[in-house]
Amino acid sequence: MLLSIWTTLLVAVSGIQIPFTLDTGDTDYVKPHYSLVDEALHPIDLSQYADEIVLRARKTPELLRFLRNENFTIWANNAVESTIDFQLPALAASHVLLRFALSDARVIIKDLAQAVFELYPEEYSGKQFGEYSAESAQSFEDYAALLFETLSKKEAVAAATDMFFKLYRSLDTINMWLDMLAQTYPEIMLLENIGQTFEDRPLRLVHISVPSPDYPEEKKRTVVVTGGVHAREWISVSTVLYNIYEMLNHYENPDLVDELARLNFLFIPTLNPDGYEYTWSTDRLWRKNRQQVSEDEQHPCKGIDIDHSFDFHWTESSDSICGEDYAGSKPFEAYELRMWNDYLNKTNINHTIWGYVDLHSYSQEILYPYAYSCDQSPRDEENLIELAYGINKAIRLTSGKFYTVLPACIDRDSDLLPDMGSGSALDYMYHHRSYWAYQLKLRDTGAHGFLLPDKYIQAVGEEISAGLKYFCRFILDNE
Ligand SMILES: [Zn+2]
Structure with missing residues (x-):
C-alpha cells in the first residue's frame, strides 16, 4: 500500500x-x-x-x-x-x-x-528497552532452570542453547547464557572482563582451551574471533556465540579432540557493547561505538568507527565527526581498542596468536589483507588466498552459500577513497599480531542486508563454524 x-x-x-x-x-x-x-x-x-x-x-x-x-x-x-x-x-x-x-x-x-x-521480538512491544531486556533474560533463566531440574547438565545446556539461538539477544541474555556455559564447562571455558566501555559496560572475552598434558598453554596456537565491531551487524554477534558453543560441544569428539587440544580460542562476541545496546534501545542501524568525541558536551554526534581506529596506517577520516566512518582524532582513541590492545600487550597470548577472524555483515565475502591499500601485497598472499578458498569451500559444502574471496582494499574502495581503508582490525592484527587474518562478511547479499531475520541465525552459525574448523586445521598443518 x-x-x-x-x-x-x-x-x-x-x-x-x-x-x-x-x-x-x-x-x-x-x-x-x-x-x-x-x-x-x-x-x-x-x-x-x-x-x-x-x-x-x-x-x-x-x-x-x-x-x-x-x-x-x-x-x-x-x-x-x-x-x-x-x-x-x-x-x-x-x-x-x-x-x-x-x-x-x-x-x-x-x-x-x-x-x-x-x-524486534514481539515481547519488546510497548516496553522500555531496559524492561524488555531484563524480562527477556529472566524468562531465559527460568526456562534454563527448569531444564537443569530434569536433564543432565550438558543436555540442559544444549536445550537452552537451542532456545537461545531462536532470536537475536540483548546483552543481558547473552551474558546470562555465557555465564551458564562457563559454569557448565569450568575446566575449558573462562570468562574475563578486560575493562569498562565509555558507557560503563564490561568488555568480555571468552577463553576456550582444552587442557592437555601434551600441549601446555604456551605451546598452543591461539585463534582470535571477534564480532559486533559494527553495532548493527547483529548476525556477527550471534555467529561468534554459535561458534563458542560449537567448540564446547565438540571438544570430546574423537575427530577433533587432538586439534582442539592444540588450540587456544579467544572469542569477543561484542567488541562494541555500547553500540550493540544502542541498536536495541534507540537506532537499529547505528554502526559506531558511543563515546563522546567532542569537548562540547552539547555536541550532538557521538561515536568512533572502531574499524577505523586501529593503529595501522591510521589516517584522519575525511568523514565528519557525525559521519559513519569517523576514525577519531588519533589511533586507538576508541575505548574498546585501548582495552584490547593493552590486554594483548600484557598477556602471553600475544606471542601465540596464529589466526584472527573478524566477523561482519553483509555481502558474503572473505576478505584478506590489506585493507588500507591495494599497492601493498601481504607477505604470503598465495597462502592467504589458498586458505580463503578453503574456507569458501567449507561454507559451500555446508550450506550451498557462496562467499566471494577478495582483498579487503577492493571491498573498502581504498583506491578511490584512501582513508576508507585506514585503521582496520584486519590490517592491524595481520601486521602486528597474527600470522593469518581475515574479515568475513556474513549473509546475506542484500535482500535483508543488516536486517537479516533471526531465522537465519543457526544456518549462518553452522556455515561459519565449518569455515572456522577448516581455518583451524589449516593453520595447525602449516608451519
Ligand atoms: Zn562491519
Whole structure:
C-alpha cells in the first residue's frame, strides 16, 4: 500500500516514472504494517526510518563521493558486480538517479521502517528497552532452570542453547547464557572482563582451551574471533556465540579432540557493547561505538568507527565527526581498542596468536589483507588466498552459500577513497599480531542486508563454524 503512495508521490513530484524495478527480498513480512500499530507499541522510534529505502546502483567515483559528502548511509559495496547499496529518502531517489544516470538501479529494501520493525521480538512491544531486556533474560533463566531440574547438565545446556539461538539477544541474555556455559564447562571455558566501555559496560572475552598434558598453554596456537565491531551487524554477534558453543560441544569428539587440544580460542562476541545496546534501545542501524568525541558536551554526534581506529596506517577520516566512518582524532582513541590492545600487550597470548577472524555483515565475502591499500601485497598472499578458498569451500559444502574471496582494499574502495581503508582490525592484527587474518562478511547479499531475520541465525552459525574448523586445521598443518 505504502509503496503505491510513494510511487504516486514520486511521479507527482518529479514528473517521471521510477526508473527501477521493485523486486525486493523484503516481502515476507509477518507483522502488521507499523503505521497501523499504535506508536506506544513500537519497540523504538520507527519514524526515524519512515519513507527511507535502500537502493542498489552501479558504482562510480562521483556517486561514492556524493553519498559520502551528503552523509547518505552506505550499506555495502559489491566489488565483483561494481554496485553500491545505499539508504536514502524515497523522495530523493529520482533526483539521485537522474543526476548520476543510474538507469539500472533497483530498490533492495522498499520499506525500511517496516523491515526494522520486523526484526524486534514481539515481547519488546510497548516496553522500555531496559524492561524488555531484563524480562527477556529472566524468562531465559527460568526456562534454563527448569531444564537443569530434569536433564543432565550438558543436555540442559544444549536445550537452552537451542532456545537461545531462536532470536537475536540483548546483552543481558547473552551474558546470562555465557555465564551458564562457563559454569557448565569450568575446566575449558573462562570468562574475563578486560575493562569498562565509555558507557560503563564490561568488555568480555571468552577463553576456550582444552587442557592437555601434551600441549601446555604456551605451546598452543591461539585463534582470535571477534564480532559486533559494527553495532548493527547483529548476525556477527550471534555467529561468534554459535561458534563458542560449537567448540564446547565438540571438544570430546574423537575427530577433533587432538586439534582442539592444540588450540587456544579467544572469542569477543561484542567488541562494541555500547553500540550493540544502542541498536536495541534507540537506532537499529547505528554502526559506531558511543563515546563522546567532542569537548562540547552539547555536541550532538557521538561515536568512533572502531574499524577505523586501529593503529595501522591510521589516517584522519575525511568523514565528519557525525559521519559513519569517523576514525577519531588519533589511533586507538576508541575505548574498546585501548582495552584490547593493552590486554594483548600484557598477556602471553600475544606471542601465540596464529589466526584472527573478524566477523561482519553483509555481502558474503572473505576478505584478506590489506585493507588500507591495494599497492601493498601481504607477505604470503598465495597462502592467504589458498586458505580463503578453503574456507569458501567449507561454507559451500555446508550450506550451498557462496562467499566471494577478495582483498579487503577492493571491498573498502581504498583506491578511490584512501582513508576508507585506514585503521582496520584486519590490517592491524595481520601486521602486528597474527600470522593469518581475515574479515568475513556474513549473509546475506542484500535482500535483508543488516536486517537479516533471526531465522537465519543457526544456518549462518553452522556455515561459519565449518569455515572456522577448516581455518583451524589449516593453520595447525602449516608451519
Ligand atoms: Zn562491519
